[in-house]
Amino acid sequence: MLFRPNAALPELPSIPNTVPLVDFIFENKHGRCPLTESLDPYVCGISGSSISAVAQKQRVNQLARALQEELGWQVNQGKSLEKVVGIFALNNIDFMTVSHAILRLNGVVSPYNIEELTHQLRTSRCKALFTVAPLLPVAVPAANAAGISRDRIFIIEMTADQSLVETRLGFKTVEQLLQRGEILKELPPILWEQGQGARQTAFLCYSSGTSGLPKAVMISHRNVIANIMQLTLFDLADRLKIRPDFKDVVLGLLPQSHIFSLIIICHLSTYRGDTVVVLPKFQLESYLRTIEKFTIHTLYLVPPIIIAMINNLKTLSRFNLRSINRLWIGAAPLAPEVTSVLLSRYPSWNITLGYGMTETCVCITSQTPQDIVLGSSGWILPGFEILLLDESGNRISEYDQPGEVLVKSPSVVLGYLNNDTANLETFFEFPEGRFIKTGDVGKFQMTASGVEHLWIVDRIKELIKVKGHQVAPAELEDCLLGQPSVADCAVISVPDDRDGEIPKAFVVKNGKCSEQELQNFVQERKVSYKWLRGGIDFIESIPKSPSGKILRRLLRDRERARISAKL
Missing domain, CATH: 3.40.50.12780 (ANL, N-terminal domain)
Structure with missing residues (x-):
């Protein structure tokens, strides 16, 4: 079964292929x-030029x-x-x-x-x-x-x-x-x-x-044009609802070298006539001051910035943030528990998640302010088609059944430069056309609004196999973040003689809590094979990429070094 965009969305017209x-x-x-x-498409948030x-x-x-x-x-x-x-x-x-x-x-x-x-x-x-x-x-x-x-x-x-x-x-x-x-x-x-x-x-x-x-x-000219058109159509109803001639004022804080910023902030905003207020780096007070000074309406952010905001709510309260209407979160997962904390302080904000990757010239799905479901990655954008495949390579056609996400779109890129091996592992021909393997595990659910939403469960290479059961680190991380004393966390697999692999957590504390308290918290909410039998380590910070993805590889290296030191 192919999952397709909501029928209420406009259809994607033909994408120009002779236009630079x-x-x-x-x-x-x-x-x-x-x-x-x-x-003014670009304004410097520091000098005002x-x-x-x-x-x-x-x-x-x-x-x-x-x-x-x-x-x-x-x-x-x-x-x-x-x-x-x-x-x-x-x-x-x-x-x-x-x-x-x-x-x-x-x-x-x-x-x-x-x-x-x-x-x-x-x-x-x-x-x-x-x-x-x-x-x-x-x-x-x-x-x-x-x-x-x-x-x-x-x-x-x-x-x-x-x-x-x-x-x-x-x-x-x-x-x-x-x-x-x-x-x-x-x-x-x-x-x-x-x-x-x-x-x-x-x-x-x-x-x-x-x-x-x-x-x-290798991202073609047509790939970029396609995603600009897809996002423009997707957001059209929301922008018209604000005002027929609406022009946004958005924050240009994310690195312009990152695909999220390059396509959505730098290209889409210019095409739509929006103003981008540019900041060279994140510093909490200058970030908040810029929002206040330029009455910024839309924030394009990654999860680490959201976590920094939650951990500094007193600082936020010193600034006038009433201009903010929408926070558009991408590049890495954001736990529903984290979103709920921010919404409890700022209930008028529309916090929407998007899902995409460099190889799809970014956005595949997005939430819309008219249909926000905490934890979901939203609706499929116009012009996209999605396949879910189970571990045996069979197509999934039912809701709530996780499988690897494969994507077809005119925005799917040409491939990797001078890397035939990676291309053969990533891009596949199906009867319906050329698809890209995302490496992500997802599932679709029909929400109360009557629209299919995509949930990203985890990365295939990150899944933990406990007695044959698949355990998604992100699920346990979301659970831990629901405990008020947890500021941030990451879960990895560690080897176990009996079960093969078991989950272990690394936690950054935001208050007083013991390992046993956190163990009890998880055990009250999850089935036994998802318990943190590998233990919990308290650390100063979780290693992450600039876009906010947890660098679990570094945590696994740390764990291997600890085990080797004991031998």
């Missing part, structure tokens, strides 16, 4: 909110002209994957100016994070790098190791004073390139063959996929 993403974003004929001088939509388009063209001169690339010559430019930067209002300038040259953008930068530069075959002054100590050695010359490292200015320092260091800045591009001749239009938008890579983003080390994901 940069044209789709900046040309009114493709359905975007019309460009005007009064429309902004770029109008019209100015941004001009800056993209000027920067593209300067880069053509600097790099010696021609718009309609050379293969796109031979024109890869990296961005390794803190959030800033010119991140997308740089991205679209690279796309305007028919090039490929590869946004990086601080982990394994040299590996990413090498595997993407990056030819030039944009960074910011605070990251130069990391960027320059990594670029040197990857064979990128110093004259191909460019600086995105984050403050006026910083540009003076950067100039003395000998790196060209974006502002200098813009000045040069202003006097250079216009670039020719991008000329594409039929279907090229579906074949040509726009972004190389890094993901571990269902297993293994981070791999370069």
